[in-house]
Amino acid sequence: MSESYLVHVAVEAPQHSALSGPLTYRATHPWPAGSVVQVPLGRRVVCGIVWGAAPEAAAEEGAGLALRDVHSGLAGLPPLSDAWRALVQFAAGYYQRGLGEVALAALPPELRKLDDKQLALRLRRAQSMSLVPQGGEPELPPLTPEQQAALDGVDHGGVSLLHGSTGSGKTEVYLRLVARTLAAGRQALVLVPEINLTPQLEERFSARFPGRRIVSLHSGLTPAQRLKHWLAAHLGWADIVLGTRMAVLTPLPRLGLVVVDEEHDPSYKSQEGARYSARDLAVYRGKLEQAAVVLGSATPSLESWYHAQRGRYRRLAMPTRIGGAALPTVRLIDMNHVPREVARTSALSPALLAALGSRLERGEQALVLLNRRGYAPVLHCPDCGWKSGCAHCSAWRVFHRIDRTLRCHHCGACERVPRACPDCGNLDIQPLGRGTERLEEQLAAALPGARIARIDADTTRHKGSLEAQLSSVHAGEVDVLVGTQMLAKGHDFRRVTLVAALNPDAALFSSDFRAGERLFALLMQAAGRAGREAAHSAGSEMLVQTWHPAHPLYQALRAHDYAAFAARTLEEREMAGLPPYAHLALVRAEARTQEAAQAWLLAASEQAERLPEKGGVTLYPPVPSAIARVADVERAQMLVECESRPALQRFLAQWVPGLHALRAEHKGVLRWAVDVDPLAI
Numbered sequence: 001m002s003e004s005y006l007v008h009v010a011v012e013a014p015q016h017s018a019l020s021g022p023l024t025y026r027a028t029h030p031w032p033a034g035s036v037v038q039v040p041l042g043r044r045v046v047c048g049i050v051w052g053a054a055p056e057a058a059a060e061e062g063a064g065l066a067l068r069d070v071h072s073g074l075a076g077l078p079p080l081s082d083a084w085r086a087l088v089q090f091a092a093g094y095y096q097r098g099l100g101e102v103a104l105a106a107l108p109p110e111l112r113k114l115d116d117k118q119l120a121l122r123l124r125r126a127q128s129m130s131l132v133p134q135g136g137e138p139e140l141p142p143l144t145p146e147q148q149a150a151l152d153g154v155d156h157g158g159v160s161l162l163h164g165s166t167g168s169g170k171t172e173v174y175l176r177l178v179a180r181t182l183a184a185g186r187q188a189l190v191l192v193p194e195i196n197l198t199p200q201l202e203e204r205f206s207a208r209f210p211g212r213r214i215v216s217l218h219s220g221l222t223p224a225q226r227l228k229h230w231l232a233a234h235l236g237w238a239d240i241v242l243g244t245r246m247a248v249l250t251p252l253p254r255l256g257l258v259v260v261d262e263e264h265d266p267s268y269k270s271q272e273g274a275r276y277s278a279r280d281l282a283v284y285r286g287k288l289e290q291a292a293v294v295l296g297s298a299t300p301s302l303e304s305w306y307h308a309q310r311g312r313y314r315r316l317a318m319p320t321r322i323g324g325a326a327l328p329t330v331r332l333i334d335m336n337h338v339p340r341e342v343a344r345t346s347a348l349s350p351a352l353l354a355a356l357g358s359r360l361e362r363g364e365q366a367l368v369l370l371n372r373r374g375y376a377p378v379l380h381c382p383d384c385g386w387k388s389g390c391a392h393c394s395a396w397r398v399f400h401r402i403d404r405t406l407r408c409h410h411c412g413a414c415e416r417v418p419r420a421c422p423d424c425g426n427l428d429i430q431p432l433g434r435g436t437e438r439l440e441e442q443l444a445a446a447l448p449g450a451r452i453a454r455i456d457a458d459t460t461r462h463k464g465s466l467e468a469q470l471s472s473v474h475a476g477e478v479d480v481l482v483g484t485q486m487l488a489k490g491h492d493f494r495r496v497t498l499v500a501a502l503n504p505d506a507a508l509f510s511s512d513f514r515a516g517e518r519l520f521a522l523l524m525q526a527a528g529r530a531g532r533e534a535a536h537s538a539g540s541e542m543l544v545q546t547w548h549p550a551h552p553l554y555q556a557l558r559a560h561d562y563a564a565f566a567a568r569t570l571e572e573r574e575m576a577g578l579p580p581y582a583h584l585a586l587v588r589a590e591a592r593t594q595e596a597a598q599a600w601l602l603a604a605s606e607q608a609e610r611l612p613e614k615g616g617v618t619l620y621p622p623v624p625s626a627i628a629r630v631a632d633v634e635r636a637q638m639l640v641e642c643e644s645r646p647a648l649q650r651f652l653a654q655w656v657p658g659l660h661a662l663r664a665e666h667k668g669v670l671r672w673a674v675d676v677d678p679l680a681i
């Protein structure tokens with residue numbers, strides 16, 4: 001009989017099946033930890049990752065239950081490293097998910113389907129991926145003193161918070177850091193919020209690193225590309241990985257640097273499965289692998305800012321724009337002074353129209369931001385009061401004029417616009433409020449002859465369309481660009497001298513405690529798109545139409561004073577006992593009825609009361625979620641709060657496993673999940 005070994009294997013078992021640790025299998029081959037294998041699970045054969053050798057005792061425990069055999073494995077794939085497994089193990093524990101779920105989700109799906117022969121072919125392809133062509137020596141701009149100081153600061157290792165104004169040249173700092181990392185024979189991981197928003201970035205990296213191999217990892221790749229790029233990273237053949245949040249779990253044997261650009265961006269927090277924060281995992285990963293971590297932003301998250309103030313992160317400041325360009329003058333347009341008639345019929349105040357007109361005359365570009373796509377957020381009947389509600393959600397259906405549809409932005413339901421009011425037959429149903437489509441129309445009417453373009457999720461659905469639209473903006477073929485917040489992020493527009501935000505007030509009064517922080521970041525970033533070219537920066541402006549010009553948030557914006565905003569907001573958070581002074585988890589439940597969802601949460605909180613050690617954790621009563629019903633499913637949530645992060649972690653580790661069993665007693669509950677460090681509540 002051949003020799004046999006016992007191994008622990010992490011297999012994919014969703015959290016809700018309550019299988020969260022690795023399972024024990026017998027193997028005829030001594031699979032090292034980190035090997036990718038196929039194992040039987042129930043009646044299926046599933047992919048798993050060997051987590052380590054299992055002690056002999058595991059066989060005895062399973063006595064009676066015959067241990068099953070590892071089916072096969074990828075002998076040709078170097079095992080996933082100890083550091084990688086430690087990162088995954090941390091993520092699974094911290095975010096309360098199954099180990100196998102997190103581990104397997106981090107692998108490219110194509111990998112699971114391969115046998116050794118197919119793998120060998122894919123490896124050859126990955127190894128022969130082209131390098132950035134050798135051109136002339138890339139031209140390096142001389143660094144500004146601030147850039148140089150930032151670069152030197154990172155040398156001390158650990159985590160650095162690069163707080164650099166919009167247009168201060170953070171990307172150049174990243175490029176130099178990457179160059180040093182490669183020179184030291186190590187790999188660099190550069191994370192960005194949304195890669196398709198920054199096609200320029202890939203070009204800048206390619207131009208800078210001839211002879212190197214750069215791969216991208218994001219959800220826009222084909223499965224085959226994703227596998228190839230992942231293999232190149234894992235085998236150490238790629239020097240630079242540019243990716244979105246999912247790339248934080250890419251195995252990199254020689255990792256030396258992790259950059260998280262726009263570290264405040266909400267898209268770093270996953271909204272499904274293990275709801276991890278890629279930024280927070282990057283920080284943890286840096287420690288595990290002795291890699292420098294750089295978090296960059298003009299508007300850092302208050303968490304990162306707080307850590308920097310307390311000395312946990314090194315703060316590196318670059319307040320000055322490149323070339324001495326000035327930040328735009330922020331002008332608040334008090335909508336209380338706009339005649340009511342004007343405000344009712346147009347989204348554009350006279351002051352804004354005048355500003356747009358004079359930019360046009362000078363041949364400069366303007367950016368007009370409105371965070372609502374479609375033509376109007378709702379249709380209504382002035383006779384009977386009917387409104388275009390969604391039949392499946394607690395939300396309105398948005399009027400899209402282009403194809404005359406009413407679309408729900410939550411469940412996706414779409415119908416033709418009715419000819420007449422469905423309730424009273426009135427033929428004159430009207431749009432209420434405005435979205436980007438209607439704004440585009442109003443701008444065209446108000447600025448005859450202007451070349452107006454709109455960029456939002458509707459105009460960029462097709463692959464390549466965003467790139468095409470952006471390049472026509474860069475080429476100066478557009479005078480006024482209308483769009484949603486996707487325009488505010490990261491773009492290096494050279495000809496824009498005016499940015500306008502139309503109605504940002506709603507966030508000032510949101511029940512979500514982070515709404516103000518998000519709004520401030522968005523407006524600062526938006527302002528950052530104006531006047532980036534020093535030659536035109538002097539007269540550059542940001543206009544904000546508001547009914548609350550005296551609000552401190554707008555006053556801080558006017559002064560470009562992130563630090564003042566942060567200080568005031570942190571003070572409020574401390575008084576209210578909110579992050580970063582407290583730590584939160586949100587338990588969400590979905591059911592056919594709101595009662596069933598809340599009943600389950602209530603039972604869960606009763607279960608918490610019975611735990612021996614609650615460790616200072618507070619559970620709040622269940623409440624309906626902000627949008628209570630989506631696609632005919634009712635959603636409720638319950639907030640869990642604790643002053644200490646470790647105490648919250650200990651509590652969750654005791655409490656959450658028991659909730660799986662509780663679910664079985666509540667048949668009406670469709671889904672539930674714990675969101676640790678939730679972003680929106």
Ligand SMILES: Nc1ncnc2c1ncn2[C@@H]1O[C@H](COP(=O)(O)OP(=O)(O)OP(=O)(O)O)[C@@H](O)[C@H]1O
Nearest residue numbers: 141142143144166167168169170171172322490528
């Ligand atoms: N040392 C330098 N000398 C000359 N030009 C530079 C230098 N550093 C950066 N630049 C240029 O300045 C511009 C702004 O830099 P960059 O896009 O890196 O800013 P940023 O800090 O990332 O801004 P944002 O936060 O708004 O995205 C770019 O066009 C870049 O090429």
Ligand SMILES: [Zn+2]
Nearest residue numbers: 390393408411
């Ligand atoms: Zn809907």
